Amino acid sequence: MGGACALALARQGCRVGLLEAEGWGLGATGAAMGHLVALDGSPEELALCRLGLERWKELAPELGAALDMTTCGTLWVAADDEEMELVRPRCETYRAAGIRAELLDAAALRGLEPCLATGLAGGMLVPGDAVVYPPAGARLLAEAAARAGAELLCGRRVASLEPEGLRLDDGTRLPAGRVVIAAGSDSKRLLPDLPLVKRKGHLAITDRRPGFLRHQLVELGYLKSAHASREDSVAFNLQPRPNGQLLLGSSRQFGDESPDLRPHLLQRMIRRALAYVPGLAEVPVLRAWTGFRPTTPDHRPLIGPWPHRPGVFLACGHEGLGITTAPATAELLTAWILGQAPPLDPAPYLPSRFPEVARA
Numbered sequence: 001m002g003g004a005c006a007l008a009l010a011r012q013g014c015r016v017g018l019l020e021a022e023g024w025g026l027g028a029t030g031a032a033m034g035h036l037v038a039l040d041g042s043p044e045e046l047a048l049c050r051l052g053l054e055r056w057k058e059l060a061p062e063l064g065a066a067l068d069m070t071t072c073g074t075l076w077v078a079a080d081d082e083e084m085e086l087v088r089p090r091c092e093t094y095r096a097a098g099i100r101a102e103l104l105d106a107a108a109l110r111g112l113e114p115c116l117a118t119g120l121a122g123g124m125l126v127p128g129d130a131v132v133y134p135p136a137g138a139r140l141l142a143e144a145a146a147r148a149g150a151e152l153l154c155g156r157r158v159a160s161l162e163p164e165g166l167r168l169d170d171g172t173r174l175p176a177g178r179v180v181i182a183a184g185s186d187s188k189r190l191l192p193d194l195p196l197v198k199r200k201g202h203l204a205i206t207d208r209r210p211g212f213l214r215h216q217l218v219e220l221g222y223l224k225s226a227h228a229s230r231e232d233s234v235a236f237n238l239q240p241r242p243n244g245q246l247l248l249g250s251s252r253q254f255g256d257e258s259p260d261l262r263p264h265l266l267q268r269m270i271r272r273a274l275a276y277v278p279g280l281a282e283v284p285v286l287r288a289w290t291g292f293r294p295t296t297p298d299h300r301p302l303i304g305p306w307p308h309r310p311g312v313f314l315a316c317g318h319e320g321l322g323i324t325t326a327p328a329t330a331e332l333l334t335a336w337i338l339g340q341a342p343p344l345d346p347a348p349y350l351p352s353r354f355p356e357v358a359r360a
């Protein structure tokens, strides 16, 4: 998020410094799947995703091959007739938002992905969705920002906001007319009143099986899991990596801030995946890891001014969509900072929509 914002601001002629405490893409970004997905949890979510996807496609040629972008599309899988009923209105929602979506019956679904189990009801293809390699994406955005004139300050940690800018943990004071807080879940360390919590996720990656899978597969119940309230949840999500590996997601947990793997959740993820793709049983899992999604109470990000300090802006809290929506967030934020016309209605993302922020 920081890299995308620095790039957008530098391109508009702002003098920008991009501070990163650890290394490019080592936060939630490095743990993510990199699915650039038009998700329709709400009209606001879909609008931000759609703009993000468009901007990633414009940026990709400049960022280069290391981004590993493939427009593999998303295949939403309906397990039964009840889920199939939900596909029809979703197709309409996508089309109304200007996003291509195709309704698939059972035969068409298996025709596109023969590895899927028999007996599934059908699904929906969103062909414009894509996949990138997020850790590389973070570095490439920072490098592009530097080419546009931004100064990269990697290995420098912000300790606090000061009236005239920032103080770093080594005591250095950096003057800044505007400050953008894009520190993911750690943004709360700088502004403790932010309504942000960590939502843990597990992923696992397999050995290489080129040609096994061509689309990102997601079960139709994924949205229910993404927007579920407090309980642990698991939803089937399988991604073909360009090198032939298969990336398997994903779990969602509140209240567990340890990075340790929880074998029972990994087991649930794998069992669920086998129900959709039985042939996965023959593909060894090589590695599994966890990451933390920066989550707000209404699952929408915090983009815009911090109401209590003129000159401080937020670009954080993107939960499970921060890769998809990074360039869109950057554009919205740049419009805020420079007083330009926003690319979409900024109101749904304003930090001040939360009473705790308004009261802080």
Ligand SMILES: Cc1cc2nc3c(=O)[nH]c(=O)nc-3n(C[C@H](O)[C@H](O)[C@H](O)COP(=O)(O)OP(=O)(O)OC[C@H]3O[C@@H](n4cnc5c(N)ncnc54)[C@H](O)[C@@H]3O)c2cc1C
Binding pocket: 001, 002, 019, 020, 021, 022, 023, 024, 025, 026, 027, 028, 029, 030, 031, 032, 033, 034, 035, 036, 037, 156, 157, 158, 159, 182, 183, 184, 185, 186, 187, 200, 201, 202, 203, 250, 290, 291, 292, 293, 294, 315, 316, 317, 318, 319, 320, 321, 322, 323, 324, 325
């Ligand atoms: C398992 C999992 C799967 C996901 N899959 C997807 C997906 O497929 N598609 C998608 O769109 N999104 C996905 N996400 C969500 C996505 O990863 C996040 O929304 C996104 O990475 C958030 O980016 P960020 O830049 O806000 O935060 P981070 O990536 O956490 O970056 C914050 C950065 O700020 C730095 N920082 C923190 N504090 C300071 C400080 N005081 N001073 C200086 N620097 C500081 C950190 O070192 C870090 O590098 C997934 C997340 C998880 C956990």
